[in-house]
Amino acid sequence: MNALAHFCLVLAWLLSLFGCCASIYAARSRSERWFQVARNATIACGGLAIASVVGLAALFLQNDYRNQYVWQFSNRQMDSVYKVTAIWGGMDGSMLLWAAILTASTALLAYHSASQRRALLSWVLAIANTSSIFFLTVVTWFTNPFRYVKAPFIPPDGNGLNPLLQNPYMASHPPMLYLGFTTFAIPFAFCVGALLAKDKSSDWIRLTRTWTLVAWCFLTIGIVLGGHWAYLELGWGGFWAWDPVENSSFLPWLTGTAFLHSVMVQERKGMLKIWNLWLVVATYGLTVFGTFLTRSGIVQSVHAFASTDFGWIFLLYLALIVAGAAVLTWRSRDLLKPERKIESFLSREAAFLINNLLLLSICFATLWGVMFPVFSEALTGTRQTVGIPFFNAVNGPLFIALLVAMGIGPLVAWRKSSWRALRRSFTVPAIFGVLCGAALLFAGIDEPKAVLVYAVCGFIVASLMLEFHRGVSSHRAATQESVVSATAGHLRRHHIRYGGHIVHLGVTVMAIAITASMLHKDEREFALQQGQSYEMGRYTLSLVGVTEGQRSNYQYVQAEVGVRERTSGESIGVMRPQLRFYPRNKETTTEVALRMSARDDLYIVLAGLDDAGTLVSFKVFVNPLQIWLWAGAFIMTVGTLVALVPRRSEAVAPVTAEYNSQRVLS
Amino acid sequence: MMWAALCALVALATVFFILRPLFQIERATFDEPRDTLS
Numbered sequence: 001m002n003a004l005a006h007f008c009l010v011l012a013w014l015l016s017l018f019g020c021c022a023s024i025y026a027a028r029s030r031s032e033r034w035f036q037v038a039r040n041a042t043i044a045c046g047g048l049a050i051a052s053v054v055g056l057a058a059l060f061l062q063n064d065y066r067n068q069y070v071w072q073f074s075n076r077q078m079d080s081v082y083k084v085t086a087i088w089g090g091m092d093g094s095m096l097l098w099a100a101i102l103t104a105s106t107a108l109l110a111y112h113s114a115s116q117r118r119a120l121l122s123w124v125l126a127i128a129n130t131s132s133i134f135f136l137t138v139v140t141w142f143t144n145p146f147r148y149v150k151a152p153f154i155p156p157d158g159n160g161l162n163p164l165l166q167n168p169y170m171a172s173h174p175p176m177l178y179l180g181f182t183t184f185a186i187p188f189a190f191c192v193g194a195l196l197a198k199d200k201s202s203d204w205i206r207l208t209r210t211w212t213l214v215a216w217c218f219l220t221i222g223i224v225l226g227g228h229w230a231y232l233e234l235g236w237g238g239f240w241a242w243d244p245v246e247n248s249s250f251l252p253w254l255t256g257t258a259f260l261h262s263v264m265v266q267e268r269k270g271m272l273k274i275w276n277l278w279l280v281v282a283t284y285g286l287t288v289f290g291t292f293l294t295r296s297g298i299v300q301s302v303h304a305f306a307s308t309d310f311g312w313i314f315l316l317y318l319a320l321i322v323a324g325a326a327v328l329t330w331r332s333r334d335l336l337k338p339e340r341k342i343e344s345f346l347s348r349e350a351a352f353l354i355n356n357l358l359l360l361s362i363c364f365a366t367l368w369g370v371m372f373p374v375f376s377e378a379l380t381g382t383r384q385t386v387g388i389p390f391f392n393a394v395n396g397p398l399f400i401a402l403l404v405a406m407g408i409g410p411l412v413a414w415r416k417s418s419w420r421a422l423r424r425s426f427t428v429p430a431i432f433g434v435l436c437g438a439a440l441l442f443a444g445i446d447e448p449k450a451v452l453v454y455a456v457c458g459f460i461v462a463s464l465m466l467e468f469h470r471g472v473s474s475h476r477a478a479t480q481e482s483v484v485s486a487t488a489g490h491l492r493r494h495h496i497r498y499g500g501h502i503v504h505l506g507v508t509v510m511a512i513a514i515t516a517s518m519l520h521k522d523e524r525e526f527a528l529q530q531g532q533s534y535e536m537g538r539y540t541l542s543l544v545g546v547t548e549g550q551r552s553n554y555q556y557v558q559a560e561v562g563v564r565e566r567t568s569g570e571s572i573g574v575m576r577p578q579l580r581f582y583p584r585n586k587e588t589t590t591e592v593a594l595r596m597s598a599r600d601d602l603y604i605v606l607a608g609l610d611d612a613g614t615l616v617s618f619k620v621f622v623n624p625l626q627i628w629l630w631a632g633a634f635i636m637t638v639g640t641l642v643a644l645v646p647r648r649s650e651a652v653a654p655v656t657a658e659y660n661s662q663r664v665l666s
Numbered sequence: 667m668m669w670a671a672l673c674a675l676v677a678l679a680t681v682f683f684i685l686r687p688l689f690q691i692e693r694a695t696f697d698e699p700r701d702t703l704s
Contacts, residue, residue, distance in 0.1 A: 004669050
């Protein structure tokens with residue numbers, strides 16, 4: 001099995017090379033036959049890479065410890081599910097998964113390209129295959145997960161997976177991130193391919209809308225799942241620590257979000273072409289840079305992969321991408337000339353530009369914070385790091401400004417808006433936002449930043465509702481339909497716009513939750529003996545007892561904590577935080593006890609026991625509105641799915657020779 | 667031996683799948699109307 005899976009990987013690598021060459025030949029000779037050959041090679045490459053991952057999964061499930069990677073990251077006691085997820089438990093397997101998802105995405109693109117324009121698609125396949133070549137080269141020649149153990153005997157059992165990674169969120173978080181990262185390679189390929197094909201139209205934007213949205217959605221879900229994992233598993237009561245690994249996924253999300261917005265300006269107005277080219281290059285480049293960051297060991301992270309000695313290859317690839325994009329920008333300067341100019345500062349175009357500048361400012365600040373230890377060491381010889389306060393202090397105001405832009409942007413007209421129209425759109429939402437802020441001040445919230453964020457969020461929600469109400473009203477006036485059918489009809493007709501608005505609503509809900517959980521968090525450390533109680537916020541916690549036990553691969557100590565309402569004395573339940581010891585890995589982990597509610601999360605960590613085992617130490621957090629962070633992410637996903645519903649007019653046109661050659665200069 | 671035979675089979679099937687259009691489709695460029703022989 002090991003040999004077959006390895007063979008599939010090597011064959012996939014050869015096919016990516018062949019697919020790239022065949023695509024370039026097809027693009028240059030404009031040969032239909034060679035286009036089909038390139039297309040088939042790309043599809044086969046994806047299939048073989050997936051077969052290689054399936055082969056590795058089979059090796060894990062069969063406990064085949066002749067394979068070094070299987071031996072290193074699994075053992076016989078692990079559940080079958082975690083044996084499969086151990087594929088991305090280490091460097092070699094995660095790179096294989098990355099390459100497989102990338103080639104599978106490219107194969108899907110090739111499969112659906114039968115009815116699209118060859119002149120454009122052949123260049124797109126060439127670029128997409130170039131990405132595949134790079135990642136498959138890394139997997140095949142640097143991080144091959146199909147190496148045999150260097151021992152004269154077959155080991156009877158494996159090392160086992162890090163206990164922190166034996167978690168449902170770790171099973172889903174990395175594949176989601178990889179899906180997001182790799183799917184962004186498709187808009188990148190289309191953007192660069194369109195320039196290589198000298199395609200004057202903005203058709204590639206329409207063709208890649210789904211890919212861009214899907215990539216963004218996967219990346220969002222992946223980041224949030226990572227935050228949820230950190231919240232549940234790491235036992236520090238938070239979900240985001242601005243760790244370099246977290247930041248490496250957040251950076252392409254920021255540029256990807258900027259691209260999603262500014263590409264609409266190019267599609268509608270033919271502006272910001274160079275800007276969009278560089279945004280998509282930056283998004284793709286930052287996924288590569290993130291891989292370099294986490295694999296090279298140049299920055300320290302709590303959950304980065306071990307330092308490897310081939311980080312330079314990612315840097316070299318990144319340099320090639322940037323140099324290639326620079327040459328292409330210069331070569332295609334005529335194609336990239338804007339068709340119009342921004343006419344007014346009071347326009348949707350200007351609002352998108354401001355949104356982009358804010359997103360890129362956050363991106364730059366985050367990148368600076370991540371790289372600061374490297375720069376400081378290079379300049380002063382001493383490695384200085386920046387922590388959570390730096391990121392919060394710099395990015396906090398930028399996020400608030402971004403929220404304001406998010407509230408204003410969708411209501412400003414394209415091309416030009418008048419002050420009168422703006423007053424009409426924003427008076428009611430602004431009053432509602434101010435009232436929200438005043439009500440919260442009156443209710444006793446005296447943290448200015450929190451009041452500001454809540455007021456801005458009130459403004460955004462009111463502006464979205466008002467815009468929707470106006471849309472439905474005008475639809476009703478035009479069609480004389482009932483409220484229900486007019487609402488449904490209006491939503492159907494403008495689902496992409498309202499998908500975006502739902503995403504904005506999700507962001508607003510998340511902003512409220514993040515602000516509440518950061519600024520109103522209650523955090524205590526205390527110790528209890530059996531029968532003793534401790535009052536915290538609206539809860540009374542009492543230690544009922546301590547038990548010890550053993551499971552198949554770990555031993556545990558468990559505290560039983562009775563939770564009651566402080567004022568009424570009503571019992572809420574019993575919570576059971578644990579300390580776990582994994583003898584094989586010689587690691588101790590905390591298992592958080594969590595009670596989620598719409599109002600707050602009660603989060604109990606068993607910090608330790610004294611030597612006699614009678615005094616139990618706890619770390620307890622009450623995180624207000626925490627659940628709404630995850631709810632906001634869910635709303636964002638729903639909004640993206642609504643926006644992804646295809647337009648009725650988007651039925652794929654049949655290919656004709658005329659269609660294939662239209663708008664192509666050469 | 668069995669794995670080597672399987673690898674050879676996979677390689678053959680892949681080559682056949684990829685090169686099939688060279689024998690099935692007439693010589694044509696993107697700009698010309700196409701016709702498939704199959």
